[in-house]
Amino acid sequence: MVFDFGTLVASLNRLSTSDHQSVVSINLFVALICACIIIGHLLEENRWMNESITALVIGLCTGVVILLISGGKNSHILVFSEDLFFIYLLPPIIFNAGFQVKKKSFFRNFSTIMLFGAVGTLISFIIISFGATSIFKKWNIGNLEIGDYLAIGAIFSATDSVCTLQVLSQDETPLLYSLVFGEGVVNDATSVVLFNAVQNFDLSHINTSKALELVGNFLYLFASSTILGVATGLLSAYIIKKLYFGRHSTDREVAIVILMAYLSYMLAELFYLSAILTVFFSGIVMSHYTWHNVTESSRVTTKHAFATLSFIAEIFIFLYVGMDALDMEKWRFVSDSPQLSLQVSSILLGLVLVGRAAFVFPLSFLSNLMKKSPEERISFNQQIIIWWAGLMRGAVSMALAYNQFTRGGHTQLRANAIMITSTITVVLFSTGVRYLNFFFDKISGINNSIRKMQNLQDMAFELTKKSLANYTNYLSQS
Amino acid sequence: MVFDFGTLVASLNRLSTSDHQSVVSINLFVALICACIIIGHLLEENRWMNESITALVIGLCTGVVILLISGGKNSHILVFSEDLFFIYLLPPIIFNAGFQVKKKSFFRNFSTIMLFGAVGTLISFIIISFGATSIFKKWNIGNLEIGDYLAIGAIFSATDSVCTLQVLSQDETPLLYSLVFGEGVVNDATSVVLFNAVQNFDLSHINTSKALELVGNFLYLFASSTILGVATGLLSAYIIKKLYFGRHSTDREVAIVILMAYLSYMLAELFYLSAILTVFFSGIVMSHYTWHNVTESSRVTTKHAFATLSFIAEIFIFLYVGMDALDMEKWRFVSDSPQLSLQVSSILLGLVLVGRAAFVFPLSFLSNLMKKSPEERISFNQQIIIWWAGLMRGAVSMALAYNQFTRGGHTQLRANAIMITSTITVVLFSTGVRYLNFFFDKISGINNSIRKMQNLQDMAFELTKKSLANYTNYLSQS
Numbered sequence: 001m002v003f004d005f006g007t008l009v010a011s012l013n014r015l016s017t018s019d020h021q022s023v024v025s026i027n028l029f030v031a032l033i034c035a036c037i038i039i040g041h042l043l044e045e046n047r048w049m050n051e052s053i054t055a056l057v058i059g060l061c062t063g064v065v066i067l068l069i070s071g072g073k074n075s076h077i078l079v080f081s082e083d084l085f086f087i088y089l090l091p092p093i094i095f096n097a098g099f100q101v102k103k104k105s106f107f108r109n110f111s112t113i114m115l116f117g118a119v120g121t122l123i124s125f126i127i128i129s130f131g132a133t134s135i136f137k138k139w140n141i142g143n144l145e146i147g148d149y150l151a152i153g154a155i156f157s158a159t160d161s162v163c164t165l166q167v168l169s170q171d172e173t174p175l176l177y178s179l180v181f182g183e184g185v186v187n188d189a190t191s192v193v194l195f196n197a198v199q200n201f202d203l204s205h206i207n208t209s210k211a212l213e214l215v216g217n218f219l220y221l222f223a224s225s226t227i228l229g230v231a232t233g234l235l236s237a238y239i240i241k242k243l244y245f246g247r248h249s250t251d252r253e254v255a256i257v258i259l260m261a262y263l264s265y266m267l268a269e270l271f272y273l274s275a276i277l278t279v280f281f282s283g284i285v286m287s288h289y290t291w292h293n294v295t296e297s298s299r300v301t302t303k304h305a306f307a308t309l310s311f312i313a314e315i316f317i318f319l320y321v322g323m324d325a326l327d328m329e330k331w332r333f334v335s336d337s338p339q340l341s342l343q344v345s346s347i348l349l350g351l352v353l354v355g356r357a358a359f360v361f362p363l364s365f366l367s368n369l370m371k372k373s374p375e376e377r378i379s380f381n382q383q384i385i386i387w388w389a390g391l392m393r394g395a396v397s398m399a400l401a402y403n404q405f406t407r408g409g410h411t412q413l414r415a416n417a418i419m420i421t422s423t424i425t426v427v428l429f430s431t432g433v434r435y436l437n438f439f440f441d442k443i444s445g446i447n448n449s450i451r452k453m454q455n456l457q458d459m460a461f462e463l464t465k466k467s468l469a470n471y472t473n474y475l476s477q478s
Numbered sequence: 479m480v481f482d483f484g485t486l487v488a489s490l491n492r493l494s495t496s497d498h499q500s501v502v503s504i505n506l507f508v509a510l511i512c513a514c515i516i517i518g519h520l521l522e523e524n525r526w527m528n529e530s531i532t533a534l535v536i537g538l539c540t541g542v543v544i545l546l547i548s549g550g551k552n553s554h555i556l557v558f559s560e561d562l563f564f565i566y567l568l569p570p571i572i573f574n575a576g577f578q579v580k581k582k583s584f585f586r587n588f589s590t591i592m593l594f595g596a597v598g599t600l601i602s603f604i605i606i607s608f609g610a611t612s613i614f615k616k617w618n619i620g621n622l623e624i625g626d627y628l629a630i631g632a633i634f635s636a637t638d639s640v641c642t643l644q645v646l647s648q649d650e651t652p653l654l655y656s657l658v659f660g661e662g663v664v665n666d667a668t669s670v671v672l673f674n675a676v677q678n679f680d681l682s683h684i685n686t687s688k689a690l691e692l693v694g695n696f697l698y699l700f701a702s703s704t705i706l707g708v709a710t711g712l713l714s715a716y717i718i719k720k721l722y723f724g725r726h727s728t729d730r731e732v733a734i735v736i737l738m739a740y741l742s743y744m745l746a747e748l749f750y751l752s753a754i755l756t757v758f759f760s761g762i763v764m765s766h767y768t769w770h771n772v773t774e775s776s777r778v779t780t781k782h783a784f785a786t787l788s789f790i791a792e793i794f795i796f797l798y799v800g801m802d803a804l805d806m807e808k809w810r811f812v813s814d815s816p817q818l819s820l821q822v823s824s825i826l827l828g829l830v831l832v833g834r835a836a837f838v839f840p841l842s843f844l845s846n847l848m849k850k851s852p853e854e855r856i857s858f859n860q861q862i863i864i865w866w867a868g869l870m871r872g873a874v875s876m877a878l879a880y881n882q883f884t885r886g887g888h889t890q891l892r893a894n895a896i897m898i899t900s901t902i903t904v905v906l907f908s909t910g911v912r913y914l915n916f917f918f919d920k921i922s923g924i925n926n927s928i929r930k931m932q933n934l935q936d937m938a939f940e941l942t943k944k945s946l947a948n949y950t951n952y953l954s955q956s
Contacts, residue, residue, distance in 0.1 A: 027741070027748050030740055037733055041727065251786045254782055254783070255511075259511055263509060263512065269501045301783055304729060305783045308783075
């Protein structure tokens with residue numbers, strides 16, 4: 001029953017000189033995060049830059065410096081730890097996403113969001129897994145098993161929702177914002193659920209019952225995680241309402257909200273559920289019920305404290321990704337065959353593009369069929385933005401890739417090293433070109449073809465609607 | 479340059495079943511902290527109970543349960559880690575103390591506070607070290623060196639300032655509050671400085687130059703730590719003033735304040751200064767300058783976020799102390815000679831009482847001599863309250879004791895085990911009887927003798943004042 005944190009952290013013993021390095025590392029990291037915030041703020045006018053990009057660039061630069069100091073040995077001051085990511089950095093990001101989401105437009109578009117987030121991710125997962133399997137099997141990459149290919153599907157189906165939203169505005173384009181944001185969060189959860197399902201199943205021989213079991217497992221995780229999140233959120237609201245009783249105790253309220261939010265995440269981990277989904281729904285319920293039962297100052301505090309924690313965690317991750325991008329251990333394998341690595345990265349990027357297109361357009365079409373008023377429909381232009389906005393791959397992809405292809409932050413196998421470096425390349429590339437959508441609506445050539453496609457889809461839409469109406473008529477007459 | 483957090487935390491790997499225990503531990507701890515807050519709140523009407531006592535009691539109960547489950551092997555789920563304490567739990571507590579202190583009365587009484595906090599702690603340190611050396615050397619305790627005795631002096635000179643204040647009210651007794659609070663914080667810093675000085679010096683043969691070197695070291699640490707804290711605070715104020723520039727960025731502001739506060743602490747650690755003093759002064763400067771440059775919502779957020787973090791950290795420590803109090807490994811040595819252990823604890827308690835009396839009364843007398851208006855003087859009644867309020871020993875004592883007498887949370891030597899258990903006993907006892915001051919002013923017998931002592935001290939005061947005036951007269955005439 002001993003959580004051996006003591007002996008673990010004892011090796012970074014504070015007072016002994018030998019482990020003074022850990023203090024140096026913490027100092028460096030905190031100072032770099034400060035630098036990212038300041039530089040990111042100074043460059044705010046520039047739409048091409050923001051904290052995340054700054055963190056990536058600063059991380060890269062620091063990586064270069066460390067690489068030079070250490071004589072080309074390593075480029076990071078922190079070996080990637082899945083636990084650091086999943087136990088400390090991810091919970092505030094996802095909870096904050098749930099806490100700050102505009103519930104009204106989230107629930108109005110709930111069916112579309114679920115369609116995109118769950119079904120869409122599944123489609124993208126299948127296409128990427130299938131594509132990767134059929135292409136990479138012929139190449140001389142190394143020993144990748146079916147589980148690895150499925151993992152690749154899950155890794156590259158995880159969009160970087162939080163980061164993406166810095167381009168869209170919640171006030172200017174409310175429909176797009178809620179769609180992309182909601183999809184991103186449900187997508188996060190789905191791809192982690194998929195990833196866990198893939199890791200826990202014996203995939204050497206798949207048959208129908210196995211596939212059904214996977215779907216069942218997925219549905220069970222989805223339902224139970226959501227229920228746990230909602231239950232914790234409601235419990236916190238009940239406790240705070242009972243506790244409040246006319247007394248003034250802002251700190252206690254804030255403490256209870258923070259602890260219950262974290263507890264929901266850790267409880268989900270305890271029961272092997274999807275902690276991300278749990279904490280997201282707990283965030284939604286808490287902002288809807290708990291938040292209205294606390295004092296005014298608690299409201300301000302929780303709102304900004306969660307946003308700040310999430311903000312710091314994000315910067316930390318990007319800073320780390322930037323530093324780790326130069327890790328020699330991984331690139332050593334790649335340097336033997338730079339062309340192959342580039343090909344793998346391009347293929348993966350292509351698969352991501354195709355996988356996303358394969359669900360955004362058909363599912364938007366489906367969703368439009370269900371909507372009555374034309375304003376609620378997703379125009380073709382908006383579909384393109386949704387498709388494009390969701391192409392970024394970020395922290396979740398990185399974490400999943402590290403989980404699948406490394407052991408304790410280190411890579412020994414060639415195939416694994418190639419997959420890690422390809423993930424880094426895709427993340428860096430997709431984060432780098434994301435600001436192209438700023439130009440998107442300025443290029444008239446593209447705009448013309450978009451208009452043509454819009455007309456085409458409108459025609460298809462009317463046709464389908466008419467034939468559906470005819471069919472319903474026919475059914476009611478017969 | 480590798481901060482090996484990865485491999486460190488990798489052993490509590492999230493996804494593998496074998497290390498599911500760490501998830502269990504975190505769940506248990508978070509749930510227990512929630513329980514402490516709720517129960518502490520429900521018992522608020524009762525002046526005998528509060529969150530800290532509740533945490534101690536719940537910790538003890540949980541310890542019993544774990545002890546029964548583990549078959550008498552261990553009682554805690556978390557091996558005590560100095561790093562956990564010094565890197566994560568202590569900074570928010572001390573920063574918050576500096577951030578929330580009423581600066582006006584703090585600086586008005588600054589000389590008295592410094593007198594109590596620095597000189598007083600030194601006196602207490604000397605008396606306790608000397609007393610422990612002369613008494614324990616004759617007893618059959620085990621192998622304790624001169625460094626150990628000096629460490630005992632430092633350990634038991636550290637008062638539990640934060641906890642103490644739950645008895646005093648900042649509005650009802652502003653002078654007492656600022657004195658006890660201010661003294662407590664400076665005391666914390668002083669005893670840690672003393673402790674570090676004791677640990678880093680070769681104390682096998684002390685001579686005058688060594689003693690002077692110690693004093694010089696102490697003064698250097700004190701000055702440089704304060705300067706670093708003030709500098710970081712001012713830097714944060716400057717950055718935020720520059721950054722603000724009419725833009726709205728609450729999260730960035732809050733992030734910068736939190737990160738700079740933590741950075742000040744870690745920088746002090748980096749340069750082997752007193753991080754506690756640094757972060758305390760950085761807290762004072764930040765609340766005085768930075769806080770007034772941020773937006774209204776940032777003000778509310780930082781104020782409550784720091785208070786909440788400090789609150790959670792305190793509960794965590796008490797919960798842990800409660801659990802650890804039942805650790806069999808330590809009591810095994812003691813069970814061979816329960817009488818000896820009891821005697822050691824009583825002697826230490828006695829020394830704490832004497833050591834505190836030896837500086838509170840003389841130094842109050844000195845401080846009164848410097849004050850012009852009679853309202854600013856500390857009455858004898860108030861002196862008794864100061865003496866009594868500062869008797870509690872808490873988390874800092876525990877942490878220092880663990881640092882001196884354990885290796886990685888474990889105790890092998892008999893003498894060390896006795897010192898640890900005695901520290902636990904003194905902390906538990908002093909925290910337990912602290913609420914007796916609630917009764918203090920109700921017992922008329924004590925009140926009578928206080929009055930007599932007050933008259934006695936007043937006479938001595940007038941006498942000294944008169945003779946000082948005569949002396950000054952004499953000097954000016956001659």
